Amino acid sequence: xxxxGRARRVLAALGCLALATSGVAACSASDGPGTTLDAFLDGxxxxxxxxxxxxxxxxxxxxxxxxxxxxxxxxxxLAKSTLLLSRQxxxxxxxxxxxxxxxxxxxxxxxxxxxxQSTVRLTKAGSDGWRVVWExxxxxxxxxxxxxxxxxxKVADRADILGADGKPIVTQRPVTVIGVSPERITKRDELxxxxxxxxxxxxxxxxxxxxxxxxxxxxxxxxxxxxxxxQPDFDKVRTRILAxxxxxxxxxVRELAPSRQFARASIGTVEAATREDLDANPDTLAQGDxxxxxxxxxxxxxxxxxxxxxxxxxxxxxxxxxxxxxQIYSIEPVAGTPVKTSLDVRxxxxxxxxxxxxxxxxxxxxIRISDASVxxxxxxxxxxxxxxxxxxxxxxxxxxxxxSALGLLDAKAVTLDGRVxxxxxxxxDGRKFKNSHDMELGSVPFRTDFAKSCNTAFVNLAxxxxxxxxxxxxxxxxxxAKWDLGADSFTGKISPADTPTExxxxxxxxxxxxxxxxxxxxxxxxxxxxRFIQPKLVLEPxxxxxxPDGPPLAESSVxxxxxMMREVVTAGTGEALRDVPGDPVYGKxxxxxxxxxxxxxxxxxxxxxxxxxxxxxVQKGGAGAEAAVPVAERxxxxxx
Numbered sequence: 001x002x003x004x005g006r007a008r009r010v011l012a013a014l015g016c017l018a019l020a021t022s023g024v025a026a027c028s029a030s031d032g033p034g035t036t037l038d039a040f041l042d043g044x045x046x047x048x049x050x051x052x053x054x055x056x057x058x059x060x061x062x063x064x065x066x067x068x069x070x071x072x073x074x075x076x077x078l079a080k081s082t083l084l085l086s087r088q089x090x091x092x093x094x095x096x097x098x099x100x101x102x103x104x105x106x107x108x109x110x111x112x113x114x115x116x117q118s119t120v121r122l123t124k125a126g127s128d129g130w131r132v133v134w135e136x137x138x139x140x141x142x143x144x145x146x147x148x149x150x151x152x153x154k155v156a157d158r159a160d161i162l163g164a165d166g167k168p169i170v171t172q173r174p175v176t177v178i179g180v181s182p183e184r185i186t187k188r189d190e191l192x193x194x195x196x197x198x199x200x201x202x203x204x205x206x207x208x209x210x211x212x213x214x215x216x217x218x219x220x221x222x223x224x225x226x227x228x229x230x231q232p233d234f235d236k237v238r239t240r241i242l243a244x245x246x247x248x249x250x251x252x253v254r255e256l257a258p259s260r261q262f263a264r265a266s267i268g269t270v271e272a273a274t275r276e277d278l279d280a281n282p283d284t285l286a287q288g289d290x291x292x293x294x295x296x297x298x299x300x301x302x303x304x305x306x307x308x309x310x311x312x313x314x315x316x317x318x319x320x321x322x323x324x325x326x327q328i329y330s331i332e333p334v335a336g337t338p339v340k341t342s343l344d345v346r347x348x349x350x351x352x353x354x355x356x357x358x359x360x361x362x363x364x365x366x367i368r369i370s371d372a373s374v375x376x377x378x379x380x381x382x383x384x385x386x387x388x389x390x391x392x393x394x395x396x397x398x399x400x401x402x403x404s405a406l407g408l409l410d411a412k413a414v415t416l417d418g419r420v421x422x423x424x425x426x427x428x429d430g431r432k433f434k435n436s437h438d439m440e441l442g443s444v445p446f447r448t449d450f451a452k453s454c455n456t457a458f459v460n461l462a463x464x465x466x467x468x469x470x471x472x473x474x475x476x477x478x479x480x481a482k483w484d485l486g487a488d489s490f491t492g493k494i495s496p497a498d499t500p501t502e503x504x505x506x507x508x509x510x511x512x513x514x515x516x517x518x519x520x521x522x523x524x525x526x527x528x529x530x531r532f533i534q535p536k537l538v539l540e541p542x543x544x545x546x547x548p549d550g551p552p553l554a555e556s557s558v559x560x561x562x563x564m565m566r567e568v569v570t571a572g573t574g575e576a577l578r579d580v581p582g583d584p585v586y587g588k589x590x591x592x593x594x595x596x597x598x599x600x601x602x603x604x605x606x607x608x609x610x611x612x613x614x615x616x617x618v619q620k621g622g623a624g625a626e627a628a629v630p631v632a633e634r635x636x637x638x639x640x
Contacts, residue, residue, distance in 0.1 A: 033098035033122045034091050036130040040120065041085045041102070044071065053131035055123060067134050074139045076148035076315065082107040088117060096125040102138075108310060109151065110283060112331050116140070142314055142328060150315045152325065153286055156306030158255055159336030161267060161296060163343050164373060164539070170267060170297075173256040176234040176249050178227050178241060180211075183220035185246035188212070195226060195247070198240050202233040203382075223248060230256065255290065255297075261352045261383030263343060263376070266390055266487065266537075268295025284308075295387065296339060296487060296538070303541070306336035340540035342373035347612070347639055354616075354635035355380025358627070362618040363389035364635060365521040369611050372525060372533040374485070374518070390489045393514045394617065397592030397624065398453045399604045400509030402527060404465055405450060405564065407473030409557035413464035416560045417445045420461060422454035428504045433459045436591055436623065450564040451572030453589055455508045462507040467497035470506055476550060477523035478532040479515065484545040486538025490516040510593060517615040524606045525613035526550070527565070528586070530558050562586060565607065573625045574605065580636045583610040587632070589624035603627035609636055 036052065043049040049064040056062050072079050084105040091100040099121045106114040118141060121133040136143035143149070160168035185191055196206040204227055211226060218224050226247075229237075234249075241247055255270035257263065273291045285291065286308075292301035309332045313325040347366055355362045358380045366376035377389045386392070396403075408414045422441035425434045435455050441448065449457035471494055474480055479492035492515040495506035505511030518535065526532040532550035536543075565586040568574045573589040587607025594602055603621030605628035607614060614632065621627030 033093055033100070033124075033130045036122055036132065037087065037091065037100050037102075037120060040132050041087070043068075045083075045085060053127070053129065054134045055131050057133055057135045059126075062134055070134070070136070071139065074136050074143055074147060074149065077151040078106060078108075078149050078312070081109065096123055098122040098130070104139075108312070108331075110308070110310070112310065114312060114329050116329075140314070140328065142326070144316075146317060148315045150313050150325075152311045152313055152327075154309035154311060154330075154333045155289065156308050156333035157335040158270065158290060159304045159306065159338040160255075161257075161304070162338050162340040162540075163345055164341065164375070165344075166340065168338075169262070169341070169343060169345060170255055170257050170270075172253040174231045175228050175252050175254045175256070176231060176238075177225055177252050178229065178234070179223045179225050179248045179250070180215065180246045181220075181248055182215050182218055182222060182224065182246075185215070187245065188215065191244055191246055194244050195241070198237050198244075199227060202229065202236055204229070204233075223250070228252070228254065230260065258345060259349070259352065261356065261378075263348055263352075263378065264295075264383030265379045265385060265387035266295050266377040268297030268299075269293050270297055296341070299487065300339045300538075304336040304339060307334040309333035338540070339538060342368075342375060342537055342539055343377070344373075344375040348376040348378070350635055350638035351376035351378035352380075352383060353638050354378070354631050357381070357634075358618055358621075358631060360619050360621055360627075361385070361388060362616070362621070362631065363392060363517040364614060364616050364631060365389050365517045366612055366614045366635075367521045367525045367535050369525045369528045369608060369613050372522075372535050374521075374535050374537040375612070377518075377537070387488070388517065388617070388619070390485075390487060390516060390518045392516045392617070393490050393493070394516075394602055394619075395511075395592040395594055396509035396513060396515045396520060397590030397602065397604050398455070398508055399520055399588050399590035399606045399615075399624075400506075400513060400515070401450060401453065401458060401590075402561065402565065402588050402606065403473050403477060403479065403523065404458055404461075404470060404507045405561055406476065406527070406553070406557055407465050407469040408461055409560060410473065410554060411464065411466075411469050413461065414446045416447045416563060419443045420446045420449050420457045422449050422452075422457040424456070426456040426459045426504075428459060428462075428501050429499070431501045431504075433504060447560075447564050447567055450588075451567040453568075453573050453591075458507040459504040462504045463500075465503070465507055467503060470494065470497050470503070474523075476532060476553060477526045478534060478547070478550065479519055479523055481534075481547055482545075483522075483534050483547060484543040485534075485536060486541070486543040489518055490514075491522075492516070492519040509590060517617045520604070520606050520617075521613055521615035524608060524615060526553070527558060527561060528608045528613050530555070569607070574607070574629055576625070576629050577607075577633055577636070580609070580633060582636070582640065585609045585636065589629065591623045605629050605632045607632065612639070 040052045049068050054062050054067045086103045088101040088103045122130050124130045161170035163169045273285050273289045277291050292298040311327050311330040313327050351364045355378050362380035364378040421443045424440040474494045480494045483491050495512040497503040497506045502511050522535045531552050534547040569577045569585045574587045577585045590604030592602040600620045603618040603624045605616045616628040616631045618627040
């Protein structure tokens, strides 16, 4: 006896229920293949295929759980990516078989879109309802059993940092990576000692504790990085280093400036992304990416690094257990865009050389007077560490007498030859001010007070200058204004000069006034040219908020000021520069106290020769004439 149609449907439903309770996917409703297809797409989106029945392409049974496991395995690296699924076109039905086009819209890491069309087949053969024919081709037409979709990152070419002439100053240069192989080391302590000794010959201090820890944590056949050296440095120690037991080397390239110290603190460095970098930028950085740290490299890292590309590949295992990639989609990387600076290689090298022999931290900023370009930014002794040249905040000492003198001349409170008393000490409201080395000049022309750097003369003149005169003169030279160089900078903080003692101190660069070498170089250039023009460092992309040019300085003030700054060199505290070859040198020394009760002082010299204005500061250098002037002399002789 054959069951009726209604009975057959009841038996089929009971059979599907039995399959569901036994862990095999239930049969889909018999409303039609479209309903089953929609249920499948909904289940794929939601991660639950229990409402859909499946068969393999060979007609065998497969549970919804096994289907979903295989689906996730096939999607591989894309499993966590956003996927939109939608039906496309008409569903085709022929007897017990149906098929429908489906569109897959992936959002890849980084936001890139990848879309394509697939086909889902369905069948009701041997069943009272429609079931999906499970096959890897549903995910992508080229997938087969055991395949995975994987992502491959395509790193963009990092752009160069350019000099004023448009030529690269930071670009890929050859290096050698020195390493050790743990399995080849028998006398580790001796090896580490010898490595440290050899590397010291090229001014590299090895962190032995860190290296020892990394060796202990590495596999026996690993290449453990010791140090990366520029090719000229490696050539100096190549033979001795590679003769040491367990040492290895490999050639590579790195984004480097012409020398290790070349404007290093201001430009920054390019290094492998750290854990902190990766955690802060999970969508844009990956392990092994090169990232800018410090200075311009960090500030413009996104622009310089460009946009990485990526490809989607089918990773397929070969018979010999290797994995081969077959690319099915690719987004090409977009190279970074260069950053152009105003730096001049010859001038920068001269500046780096000038500060290299100073043991204390020091800074030298050089500005071309004619166009306000920052042509050199040096931080000694090795170029690294804090960028004191651009961002330091220290008292200006007697270099600030250039500013106060401008204010006094503007106020017509002094003349070149007007006599101003220079006593050994001067007391203001109970506070005693004195001169360096207890100097006492008596009543002398103001030009002599300036050339010999008499503090007490400026204390005597402070009431005539006044707080407004001090602030006004500083403003005319750009000090304390908001500059936009395209780089971090400190332009100065001017004392409020709100008490007689504070005004007296501020008149010769003490008190609450603080400046950077950049700020004083910019002010000096303004005196030399007769107008403040904001210094510029980054040319492209052009900083959007650069200050407009200031008004012309009064000739009646700036001409005698220049005369006095020349006499500092010909008959004052800067006499060591009198015989420097070339155009006349103008300047002002400075000795800046920075801590109450301490005899230590910062040494300063500001000045110009020809078209180059500059500021030198040596931390805890003592007197400006003794520490800063020699740096200026070395620079001016080297830059010829």
